[in-house]
Amino acid sequence: MISLELMSKENSIDIYFFEKENQKYFEQNLLPRAINYFDLLSFKEMTNEWLVEQDNHEVYMHLIRDFQGVIVGRINLIVDGNDKKTAELGYRIGEHYTNLGYASEAVKIVLDRAFNSYGLNKIIAGTAIDNIASKRVLEKNGFIFSKIIENDLQINNKWIHTEVFEITNL
Known part of the structure; x- marks a missing residue:
């Protein structure tokens, strides 16, 4: 069981240490x-901008916490x-929390919020091929393949092709 928590000034330091x-x-x-x-000072300044x-309602930034309250990931819209x-x-x-179902559960919860609380109608997601x-x-949560974007990103001197998926609130 996980919980999603919107980013706040109070929990932003948790994000900083999770990312670091x-x-x-x-x-x-x-x-x-x-x-x-x-840089902690710069991060705090960025956090203030993100909170604005x-x-x-330009972004929704969530921490993913496990049943013990430990941050296992992040999920954003x-x-x-x-x-x-x-x-x-x-x-x-996070590295020590992969393949435990956290991402699937977080996507399910954030989709419910997106469609029922945030007033969104369509969610798009991309992932390396x-x-x-x-x-x-994504597929487990009802996303449908949309397209491939070739040479979308260059990571570690290697071009990455991205598969784009979409889901629409019916």
Whole structure:
């Protein structure tokens, strides 16, 4: 059993330490954070900006906690600026918590919130073509394959092709 908790000024330090602890792991498959991301003062300034965006319903940034309250991951919705009804989903699970079902459960909960609390109608998510686990999470939660974006990102000097998935609230 997990819980999702919106980012707040109070829990943002938890995010900082979670990201710092998993930095090397995440950078194996994701773009690295900005240089100043792990400078605590800069991180606090960024947090203030994110909280304004969240108050304006431009983003919904969640911590994923296990039943003991330990942060096991993050899951975010970035709202499309045009219609405010579409958002891009992103999530990351800490190195020691993968393959335990946390991502699937978090996506299920965040979809419920997106469609029933946040007023969103469509969620888009992308994953590297070879990220079988992430594709499984999306498909398990009802996402449908939409398209492939070739040479979408360059990570560790290697071009990554992205598979895009979508789900619409009926």
